[in-house]
Amino acid sequence: MAPDLDLDKPYRLNPSVALRPEPFGALAYHFGNRKLSFLKAPELVTFVRTLGEHASLGEALDAGGLTDRTKQSYLRALASLAATDMIVEKERDDRDR
Amino acid sequence: MTATVEHTPSLVEQFKYGLDAPICLTWEWTYACNLACEHCLSSSGRRDPDELSTEEIKRVIDELERMQVFYVNVGGGEPTVRSDFWELLDYAVAHHVGIKFSTNGVKITPDRAKRLAATDYVDVQISLDGATREVNDAVRGPGSFDMAMRALRNLADAGMRDFKISVVMTRQNVDQLDEFQRIADGFGAQLRITRLRPSGRGADVWDELHPTGEQQRQLYEWLLANGDRVLTGDSFFHLNALGSETLPGLNLCGAGRVVCLIDPVGDVYACPFAIHDVFKAGNVRPAGFQTVWRDSELFKDLRRPQTGGACDSCAAYDSCQGGCMAAKFFTGLPLDGPDPECVKGHGEHALSTRDSSALPKPSQDHSRGTKRVSLGMPSVRMPDRACDTSPLAGLT
Numbered sequence: 001m002a003p004d005l006d007l008d009k010p011y012r013l014n015p016s017v018a019l020r021p022e023p024f025g026a027l028a029y030h031f032g033n034r035k036l037s038f039l040k041a042p043e044l045v046t047f048v049r050t051l052g053e054h055a056s057l058g059e060a061l062d063a064g065g066l067t068d069r070t071k072q073s074y075l076r077a078l079a080s081l082a083a084t085d086m087i088v089e090k091e092r093d094d095r096d097r
Numbered sequence: 098m099t100a101t102v103e104h105t106p107s108l109v110e111q112f113k114y115g116l117d118a119p120i121c122l123t124w125e126w127t128y129a130c131n132l133a134c135e136h137c138l139s140s141s142g143r144r145d146p147d148e149l150s151t152e153e154i155k156r157v158i159d160e161l162e163r164m165q166v167f168y169v170n171v172g173g174g175e176p177t178v179r180s181d182f183w184e185l186l187d188y189a190v191a192h193h194v195g196i197k198f199s200t201n202g203v204k205i206t207p208d209r210a211k212r213l214a215a216t217d218y219v220d221v222q223i224s225l226d227g228a229t230r231e232v233n234d235a236v237r238g239p240g241s242f243d244m245a246m247r248a249l250r251n252l253a254d255a256g257m258r259d260f261k262i263s264v265v266m267t268r269q270n271v272d273q274l275d276e277f278q279r280i281a282d283g284f285g286a287q288l289r290i291t292r293l294r295p296s297g298r299g300a301d302v303w304d305e306l307h308p309t310g311e312q313q314r315q316l317y318e319w320l321l322a323n324g325d326r327v328l329t330g331d332s333f334f335h336l337n338a339l340g341s342e343t344l345p346g347l348n349l350c351g352a353g354r355v356v357c358l359i360d361p362v363g364d365v366y367a368c369p370f371a372i373h374d375v376f377k378a379g380n381v382r383p384a385g386f387q388t389v390w391r392d393s394e395l396f397k398d399l400r401r402p403q404t405g406g407a408c409d410s411c412a413a414y415d416s417c418q419g420g421c422m423a424a425k426f427f428t429g430l431p432l433d434g435p436d437p438e439c440v441k442g443h444g445e446h447a448l449s450t451r452d453s454s455a456l457p458k459p460s461q462d463h464s465r466g467t468k469r470v471s472l473g474m475p476s477v478r479m480p481d482r483a484c485d486t487s488p489l490a491g492l493t
Contacts, residue, residue: 018193020118020165024111027120029167031218034195036120036167038108 005057005079010090012052017086019045028086035084044077052090109347115354115400118164118390123369124359126154126182127174128463131203134226134237136265136306138370139360140297141174142465148361151181153382157359158185160386161194168195168218172369174361174463177204190218197222199263201241202248210248210255222261222289223248228276232269236306253284261328263289268305271312274319278327289328295427295437296370297459303428313339313440320344335420335436338413350422353378353399357390360461365389367399370423372459406433413441420444429456 005011013019016032025039039045047064054060057078061071081087129144130137149157161169169189176182177200189196197220205213205221213219225245227233233242252260262281264270270277274290281288295303308316317336320327324345331346349355352368359365359381360372367376378393390396408414420436428437429451435443 018165018167020167022116023114024108027116027165029165031167031193031195034168034218040108040111 005075005082006089007058007061008056010052010055011057011060011078011082011087012090013048014086014088019049021045028081030084030086033085035086037081037084037086039077039081044074047074048078048081048087051087109349112347112349112351112355113400113402115396118161118166118387119357120355121351122161122166122169122357122359123172124157124169125172125174125361125369126176126185127179127361128461129178130173130175130201131178132175132201132238132241133465134241134298135302136226136236136267136293136297136299137464138294138296138299139172139174139372140459140462140464143463144174145362145461145463149363149381151185153363154181154185155188157363157381157386158189158192158194162192164387164390166194168197168220170222171196171198173199175201175203183209186216186219190216195219197261199224200248201237202245205248205251207251207254210251210257213252214255214257220260221252221257222263223252223286224263224265225249225277225280226265226267227270228273228280232273235269236267236302249280249284249286253286258285260284260286261289262286263291265293266290266308266316267293268308268312271308271316274316274323278323287326287328289330291330292332292421292424294370294421294423296423297372297462298464300427300456300459307438310440310442313438317344332421335417335438336440337416338440343416348416348418350418350420352376352422353396357396359386362461364461365393367395368423370421371426372461373426373457374460375426375457376423377460404433406431408433408435408443411435411441411443427457427459429453 014030017028017030019026019028025041026045028037028039039048051060054063061074066074078087125139127144127148128139128141130141133142176198186196195218199222202223213221223245225233226236227242230242262277264277278288293299293303293307313336316333317339320333321342329346333344334346334348337343337348352371356368357365358369363381365378365381365386366372367378378395379389381389405414405419408419420439422432424437425432425434428448430437430447435447437444437448
């Protein structure tokens with residue numbers, strides 16, 4: 001089941017996940033659970049790569065200057081990435097880094 | 098599993114234009130095999146003296162790591178009869194290239210099973226083509242059922258989980274699907290079923306072994322009911338034309354676009370079922386794998402939009418995509434026409450009107466008990482090779 005994303009919490013790409021650039025975006029591979037996912041837009045790939053630099057998911061979405069429609073589609077994509085452990089909530093101890 | 102952003106074309110549409118590196122690479126490490134299965138798609142048996150060396154395989158693994166090919170399917174032949182098999186396995190894992198290897202189980206001893214269970218990033222696939230000894234051994238040879246079951250038991254006892262039981266579906270075993278599932282459940286394994294292709298020695302037995310039309314429907318319905326926990330390697334998309342419900346998977350021929358094959362001598366083919374010069378893209382020896390994957394004219398061609406040809410007027414074309422390229426080729430059918438197992442019956446018609454006197458032969462044949470064909474020069478014979486006498490010479 002997809003965990004609910006909390007806009008107030010910070011997330012990041014799971015360190016066990018590698019992103020392979022592809023013409024359509026990227027292929028995400030999780031070395032832990034061996035799942036494969038696809039990020040279907042280059043902009044989404046950049047967003048996911050830099051997700052961990054923001055204090056919260058909401059801030060990350062606002063910083064991108066995205067339209068509401070794009071935000072909604074990103075959130076759907078991010079929820080499916082969270083469901084397969086591709087993105088994770090940042091641990092408290094690495095939030096300060 | 099797919100992260101979707103609305104304004105982009107479907108993933109499958111994107112895949113048709115090819116990827117920067119394969120998602121699923123099959124790599125056969127040797128043509129040597131202790132068995133001589135009737136339907137062997139690579140016509141394996143004897144080792145080829147020109148097979149890639151340990152160092153050459155390691156260099157390709159280095160390249161796959163750089164290309165971020167996250168895992169490969171290793172097969173053969175029987176890959177575990179290479180004396181450097183376990184060394185290569187460890188090397189790949191250490192270089193972030195996961196290995197799923199197919200084996201008949203010959204080397205899966207209790208000790209080896211324990212080591213495999215302790216190795217992250219390795220998956221094992223045991224081949225079994227009958228849920229009973231009689232059905233299995235008729236195709237894979239005497240003793241092969243017991244060998245596979247022993248390997249499965251060893252893996253389960255070692256605590257390995259979710260290893261695979263891989264079954265090629267034939268006229269003799271479609272009725273055993275539930276029994277295969279019970280065997281898999283009993284070992285804590287996952288069932289994988291794939292389509293019988295008329296490739297390699299499979300061409301010789303395809304007429305009598307490929308599932309009947311009625312069995313194809315049976316298979317389709319079984320997959321609709323059980324498909325979420327069964328792996329298929331996407332091999333049954335030609336069955337989608339049977340109904341309105343689509344089988345799980347990409348529903349796409351990935352040849353040269355998302356999949357390919359490296360054979361034991363380093364030749365790169367568009368897919369594991371197409372070992373023929375027509376589908377050969379190059380060899381990894383001169384310039385490496387990446388050059389072949391990205392620049393070969395054959396692969397560039399496969400990544401251009403394909404037409405349905407004779408299938409264009411068929412309403413089911415969107416569901417089946419014309420089926421399997423290799424199946425058409427080795428049964429002598431045109432590539433832009435129906436699959437020989439077309440569920441609308443167009444394949445049967447095409448088969449009945451083809452010229453079956455000149456079917457294409459695979460470009461590699463390492464079957465035991467046969468002489469290699471000397472292409473175009475009947476007076477010149479290939480010299481007998483030292484390894485002809487024992488298929489495993491120098492390997493065990």
